[in-house]
Amino acid sequence: MARLETRGRARALQALYAWDVRDGKPLDRVASDVWDDLAVTPEERVFASALVNILMAQGADLDAELTEVTTNWRIERLGAIERCVLRLGAAELTQGSTPPRVIIQEAVRLAERFGSAQSARFVNGVLDALARRMGQL
Numbered sequence: 001m002a003r004l005e006t007r008g009r010a011r012a013l014q015a016l017y018a019w020d021v022r023d024g025k026p027l028d029r030v031a032s033d034v035w036d037d038l039a040v041t042p043e044e045r046v047f048a049s050a051l052v053n054i055l056m057a058q059g060a061d062l063d064a065e066l067t068e069v070t071t072n073w074r075i076e077r078l079g080a081i082e083r084c085v086l087r088l089g090a091a092e093l094t095q096g097s098t099p100p101r102v103i104i105q106e107a108v109r110l111a112e113r114f115g116s117a118q119s120a121r122f123v124n125g126v127l128d129a130l131a132r133r134m135g136q137l
Helices: 004-022 027-037 042-069 080-095 100-114 117-133
Strands: none
Touching: 004 027, 004 042, 004 080, 004 100, 027 042, 042 080, 042 117, 080 100, 080 117, 100 117
């Protein structure tokens, strides 16, 4: 079984994706509904909620940061999976509690799992550039 943090990231991604494609309800409400539907454990919810809270508080700033490093790509033009994985990775990078390389590796795995190998390469490049821009690499 995957580590709690890995499962929590996947749960946060599922909520973020549902919110991204539905649009309308607040992210925390969508997350709660998704996690209820999936019977997500309390431990996974705690980890995922921390990331969702960062995205709710700093989403516009994180999107602006991502736009700076996604040369020739506006964030809204990206595929939903790539956009959501990048937002999640950016949110976790702001926390500073997990090594940047681990965050990037986990984001790449999520992109592979829910997207494609091409998505994973794109996510790797963007988050690496973002971590460097933030002075973390």
